[in-house]
Amino acid sequence: MGIQERKEREGERRRQQIIVAARRVFSIKGFNKATMEDIAGEAELSPGTIYLYFKNKDELYASLSLRILQYLLIRLQHVNSEKIKSPEKRYAALTRAMIDVYEFDSLMLINMFNLQTNETLKTLTPELLSEIKMLSCKSIEEISLIFDQKTSDEVLSGCKSSMLAEIFWSVFSGVVLFQESKKSVLGEDKVFLQKTLATAFEIFELGIKDSLSRQQSEKGGLQS
Amino acid sequence: MGIQERKEREGERRRQQIIVAARRVFSIKGFNKATMEDIAGEAELSPGTIYLYFKNKDELYASLSLRILQYLLIRLQHVNSEKIKSPEKRYAALTRAMIDVYEFDSLMLINMFNLQTNETLKTLTPELLSEIKMLSCKSIEEISLIFDQKTSDEVLSGCKSSMLAEIFWSVFSGVVLFQESKKSVLGEDKVFLQKTLATAFEIFELGIKDSLSRQQSEKGGLQS
Amino acid sequence: MGIQERKEREGERRRQQIIVAARRVFSIKGFNKATMEDIAGEAELSPGTIYLYFKNKDELYASLSLRILQYLLIRLQHVNSEKIKSPEKRYAALTRAMIDVYEFDSLMLINMFNLQTNETLKTLTPELLSEIKMLSCKSIEEISLIFDQKTSDEVLSGCKSSMLAEIFWSVFSGVVLFQESKKSVLGEDKVFLQKTLATAFEIFELGIKDSLSRQQSEKGGLQS
Amino acid sequence: MGIQERKEREGERRRQQIIVAARRVFSIKGFNKATMEDIAGEAELSPGTIYLYFKNKDELYASLSLRILQYLLIRLQHVNSEKIKSPEKRYAALTRAMIDVYEFDSLMLINMFNLQTNETLKTLTPELLSEIKMLSCKSIEEISLIFDQKTSDEVLSGCKSSMLAEIFWSVFSGVVLFQESKKSVLGEDKVFLQKTLATAFEIFELGIKDSLSRQQSEKGGLQS
DNA sequence: AATGAATGAGGATTCATTCAT
DNA sequence: TATGAATGAATCCTCATTCAT
Known part of the structure; x- marks a missing residue:
């Protein structure tokens, strides 16, 4: 043994x-x-x-994503397991988790984003592919859950929270990739990614809050 | 002749x-x-x-980006040339421009975002590379200008508006790429990208507005 | 054109x-x-x-067999098209055809025999594989037809003639391969293959004749 | 010890x-x-x-042949050691021996026939190669001896009996390999190899008998 | 004796690119 | 200008063989 x-x-x-x-x-x-x-x-x-x-080069490449996805999921599950009541604090915990993931291994994170819109996916073992899919889905669901809990007492349907999760994820990936592309295209040397991310999340948070409050008063807006 | x-x-x-x-x-x-x-x-x-x-495969690939970047820049310049006074309307025009660009050629748009963090860039002719850089920079500047005009009368520094531009750009690319990845990874069949984009921009707009109003009252927040 | x-x-x-x-x-x-x-x-x-x-190495190898198989089939069809009445002459024509095929390209013939009991078959294109199968089957059928005509007036069933065809084919391939192996294993330099083949066919012919005459008189023997 | x-x-x-x-x-x-x-x-x-x-893969492969060759030789020597007088019974014993060998291990037998016209031979240790050669030669000689004894009282030269031996051997290997190829190429499911072998040997026997009797009367034919 | 992880030379195959027509 | 057959360097991957344990 x-x-x-x-x-x-x-x-x-x-x-x-x-x-x-x-x-x-x-x-x-x-x-x-x-x-x-x-x-x-x-x-x-x-x-x-x-x-x-x-098994081959493609699978090796895809395997890089696996570790960061696993870390991401664990981090998100941790946020949910904490059963934070205050929506603001829950959102702050989510933001912190994402920045953690980024700091944990930004290179792999970028690899993962590239992988996701990539031909490589099509040649993977079904096992590896479904592992990646499973982890991705679960992560989105965890984020969705964070928003769901947050907004359950604020009159937002589940469908809405899953869309928030997707947009949140998009903002995250967009900011990360944009910062990366700045290095190669725009020629920026020092990258203040954390600051940008923090700002983006802050704007996003404010937007959601505002949206929620408007919904309460007007019963309109985002639902359409 | x-x-x-x-x-x-x-x-x-x-x-x-x-x-x-x-x-x-x-x-x-x-x-x-x-x-x-x-x-x-x-x-x-x-x-x-x-x-x-x-000249070769890389340049052909890069040329795909060029066309969409050119269209994007023209569209953004047009927004600015209209000299819209109301910040809200200017932002709406920007949003409209981005969705136009997306509808003009979403495939190329996705290609371009992939290009940016891609090895392909490393083998381009200097001319083509600088052309791409130039167009990218100018576009960001145009967006920045839109935010700048918007916020000039609202006590936000230029540095701030360029960051807003970058985050706006990130949100846009993030949403586009995420929707693309949903097809291959998350297995979604119908993609409501426009709706998601509209929602994302709406959230973003609300967030900025809120941020601005808070800044006015508190003189704090995002500047740090 | x-x-x-x-x-x-x-x-x-x-x-x-x-x-x-x-x-x-x-x-x-x-x-x-x-x-x-x-x-x-x-x-x-x-x-x-x-x-x-x-397409690949396997298919190239298998293609070697195709030409000889095509030649073989044409040669056998020609024998049958001649509508030779006398069984002896028909058999002589068959024998001549086989020796012709051998002389046409003995190397390819040996390749073909190797191919037939070979792993390579399993990796071929379905098209090529079925082409080979088709040619092989047709050739055996033509040989069978030669024996069938021969023995139709001699009270032998079609099943019997197909077995004769297979044995005839076996004798042919056995002799060819054995002569080849003599080169490498037994160290013989000069190969009297034609003579051996002729003798083998002669023996085979005599045996069949004898068998047939015995069957006529005894109605027994080989059928069992 | x-x-x-x-x-x-x-x-x-x-x-x-x-x-x-x-x-x-x-x-x-x-x-x-x-x-x-x-x-x-x-x-x-x-x-x-x-x-x-x-020592290596080739030798392992060749060793498979060795065992069957050894068995074959022993079986043939046994036939000769019995000092059967009647040519017919000697031939029957030979036929029985070959079918025994086939039944002993048909897989290895097929392997061995493939080996003989195969590249593998070219990379064997000299010792193993000469072992194989020696066994093959001895086996042919034993068969030759069976025919020789048979025909010694029937006015056939030694050269003739060795050719008979080779043809007999060829018929045997040809039938075995053909049956094998039928599985892969001709798509036959049930293989009546024993029956075919028996028939082939019977035809062969009848042919030889006839040939011999003709030789006696005509003093011509096969010798040429 | 047995292991099986590691080796690395070797070979099949691909594909961007060229150039004679 | 257009072609598309030919190229051959480049690279993925295999697998017989070894050797430290």
């Missing part, structure tokens, strides 16, 4: 070793220009070894 | 023919998996012919 | 050029040890060109 | 274990497509272990 366990842990370490190398190489060279040999070299392994842990 | 002109116009038609085909193929297969032969087949031309009009 | 035609003929020439090279290389190095680069080199083409005419 | 012996016996058991697994895998996937890992898995051993018992 102890041996079995140690071996599995050893294998997991290898996987991480490869993932770390792949992350570095992919983020420098991009998916297409990065070769498996590059990654093997970065991981100080031979190319063949990578294939002991990942 | 007449002949010269007709030839040029003929050439421009060919370029468009190729661009249209490339747009279709790229949006179905993605940049990496799409081959020049695919595109040539779609355009009912031979591979060699494409190289008479585009 | 003339241009179209010339191009097609040009393409067919290329195919033959590749097939000839492949035949040489496969027969020297065997399937596994022969590389596509070897074949390309032998054909004085680049590796990529081969893939314009053959 | 006791320990030594037990170890050797243990080792021999392992060899057999591997051979049995290899036979299965090779016959399902063929030589090229079968991997050492496949075989190791089938034998419930690790890849490394196989290399303790067999």
